[in-house]
Amino acid sequence: MSVRGSAPGSDHAPPSKLLWAAELPRAAWAVVSLLGARKMLDAAPKGDGRPVLLLPGLVNSDRSNFVMRRYLERLGYRAEGWGLGRNIGRRAVGNDGEKLLDRIRALHAETGVPVTLIGVSLGGIMARFAAHRLPDLVREVITVSSPFAGSPRATNVWRAFELLSGDKVDSERVTQQAAEVVRPLPVPSTAIWSRSDGLVNxxxxxxxxxxxxxxxxxxxxxxxxxxxxxxxxxxxDILGGATGRG
Structure with a gap:
């Protein structure tokens, strides 16, 4: 693992077919690797009860983040799923994200403190969108393998996104929202990414x-x-401040 970055661009290609084909066995290994990781995971900084909202990736529901939610709860955070069903783009969050924004407003009103957003893949794009729209209600954003900084065509899932969401990736609405999402955020954020990702560059x-x-x-x-x-x-570690964030 290393902390580094690279300038985005619009000419990136989707991941190779080899990486794409390796996705399922590598995902299976991710599950297996949890078996011997309890001691390492429990040694993380303890939470302070702050609200953390978990946003799933394309097609996924809160079940996909069940392990993360339980882990963060065990550490002492108030981790919650987004409660909007499967993530199928605007069909889940509303044309202008109003359902997601209302969810954040409600959690903030209930707890009285800004909400941390953690989004996986498409969920991370939505987290950044929400942080731009509700900067006073969001504490920080963590994106995990979220392709927010380039063309959707630099992924192997853009056609699935179009089919499920009803949006065209080149439409004016999607293009405008993408331009908003990639802008520097008004809150601290962390982007977790992998160059060996098989679905998104x-x-x-x-x-x-x-x-x-x-x-x-x-x-x-x-x-x-x-x-x-x-x-x-x-x-x-990010939430607990061990990496200089949180």
Whole structure:
């Protein structure tokens, strides 16, 4: 694992077919690797009860973040799922993200403190969008393998996104929201990314010119990345301030 970054661009290609084909076995290994990681995970900084909202990736629901949620709860955070069903783009969060924004407003009103957003893949894009719209209600953003900094065509899932969301990646609405999402955030953020990702090009999962964003490179597949012990521990360290964030 290393902390580094690379400038985004619009000419990045999707990951190779070889990396794409390796996604399932690598995801399976992520699950297996949890078995011997309890001691390492429990050594992370303890939480302070702050609210943490977990946003799933494309097609996924809160079940995909169940392990992360339970882990963060065990550390002492108030970790919650987004409660909006499967993430199918605007069909889940509303045309302008109003359902997600209302969820954040409600959690903030209930707890009285800004909400930390952790988003996996498409969920990370939505987390950045929400932070721009509600900067006073969001404490920080952590994105995990989220392709927010480049063309959707630099992924192997853009056609699935179009089919499920009903949006065209080149539409004016999607293009405008993408331009908003990639702008430097008004809150601290961390972008966790992998150049060996088989579904999205890791080079569009981080930027160098965001003064409030720390880029952390890992070696991981896309599927199951949120289950990898080193990713869970990294997130815990970020929240606990062990990496200079949190």
């Amino acid at each position: 890791g080079m569009i999962c981080h930027v160098d010119d965001d003064p409030q964003c720390c880029n952390v490179e890992i070696r991981a597949s896309h599927m199951g990345v949120q289950l990898r012990p080193e990713v869970l521990r990294l997130i815990a």
